[in-house]
Amino acid sequence: MNRTPDSPRPLPVRISSAPEDLAGLSPLLESACSAVGDVPALLELAKAAGGAAPKPGEGRTALLWEILASVTAVDVAAGRAIEPHLDAAAILSQAAGHAVLEGGDCPDFGGVHFDGAWGVFAAEAAGLRLEAKPVDGCFELHGSKPWCSLASQLDHAVVTAHLADGGRAAFAVDLHAPGVAFADPEWTSRGLTEIPSGTVHFDAVPAVPLGDAGWYYRRPGFAWGGMGVAACWLGGAVAVARGFRDSLAKAADGGREPDQLALAHLGEIDRTLTALTGYLARTAARIDAGELSGPGAWREALRVRGNVAPAVERIQALVSQNLGPAPLAFDPVYGKRMADLSLYIRQHHGMRDDAQLGALTLKGEHPW
Incomplete structure (x- = not known):
């Protein structure tokens, strides 16, 4: 939906913020108009939104939701692309100061840099299971995760995985790491055609724990x-x-x-x-x-x-x-x-x- 000179300017969706705060969303919404149907551009939009959006619970939650609603009002797929990126930023921030799984020399999650494009993969499906196993003082992911939107075009993700004791925990993972494989999602949907959600396979992929069991x-x-x-x-x-x-x-x-x-x-x-x-x-x-x-x-x-x-x-x-x-x-x-x-x-x-x-x-x- 690239705008022509005669196209109306995209309007923000107001929840409660002051008009001047909403006016500041104009560049982001203009970018959303230009990014419609272009997945790399949508991911750049997500990164731009990640740099500008507040995190929930920090005093400007309404503005965060207005950003999400306003971008989705421009294009639903654009909103679908930026929401998990912003959610991942919030998860990493919320993990600060929380105890993590016993992992010996596992790198501290604080060393995870929020660069590139992120997703959040927490869905489950019958016949598919992702397990986190302690190896050499840290953790590795083994198995498969369903419903991983845009996974092959992302850089990192927060994923949930099963533990040996039956619990589940969240991990940060590099989607470019050896052992990550992306199944063809065979996405035939007429909706969100540019946001395919397929299965990702993990074979001994290093992962950094975020919080302890059940924290997510x-x-x-x-x-x-x-x-x-x-x-x-x-x-x-x-x-x-x-x-x-x-x-x-x-x-x-x-x-x-x-x-x-x-x-x-x-x-x-x-x-x-x-x-x-x-x-x-x-x-x-x-x-x-x-x-x-x-x-x-x-x-x-x-x-x-x-x-x-x-x-x-x-x-x-x-x-x-x-x-x-x-x-x-x-x-x-x-x-x-x-x-x-x-x-x-x-x-x-x-x-x-x-x-x-x-x-x-x-x-x-x-x-x-």
Whole structure:
């Protein structure tokens, strides 16, 4: 989606930051426009965002989420590319000062330099298993990891691996190291076509531990990162909504006023997005105030993701019903956005996440 001189300037997605802070995102959003469909450019965008974005929980969480939402509003795949890079930066920062696995002479994680492009690979799949084994005072990775987006084009990754005692831990790994092999992902998706997610095989690959067993999942940053993904989903929905509003305004300028159904749907979209941005603003403030630094962080993440995901799908459905098949068939920007967002939103686990939240609620852990 390279901009022409007549193209409108990309607009940020506001959650709660001051207008002057959002105005500072313009160069990044212009770069996102130029990077659409170009994976090396998307990774350069991720590195640029990594140098400018705050980390969650350090006082400007809303701005971090606005960066994620704003880039995704320009192009969903761009948001999908920068989010794990920023998450990896946060993970390395959060690991500072925490005890690590017993590893003898294993290099300190503080010696891991955050250069190049990073990913975060924590998914599991039946029949695939990645194990971390102590070797010569450090650790090596053996096995396979699924759903590793853009792995062959990244430099480093944070990966989770199984330990001999049955636990799991996080490790920093050099994806250029001997013993790393990338399986052809056979990516046939019509959404996020430029972000293939395949399997990576590790054969005695050195890895630096980040935290001790279970630290990756216990830290509040795990929940904060999950909410950051929801901010990306929100940004995609904002782009869909903006396109819908613009199409109605263009039709009205041409003498075809929107009917009551279209106006009702636009009104529903407006109140939905207003409610979501308000919710994220309050949640970001609570994170920065230290209110979501304990067990309650994951419960709130389940609420945030569980509210954002179906709202995004509802907005997609309303817009698609109103605009019909024509833009899906003939508008490449709209078609790409809808396909990309439909795939991205499937990172939400739907009723399984609600079941987790319900189990916590049954124990009496709820705010009402």
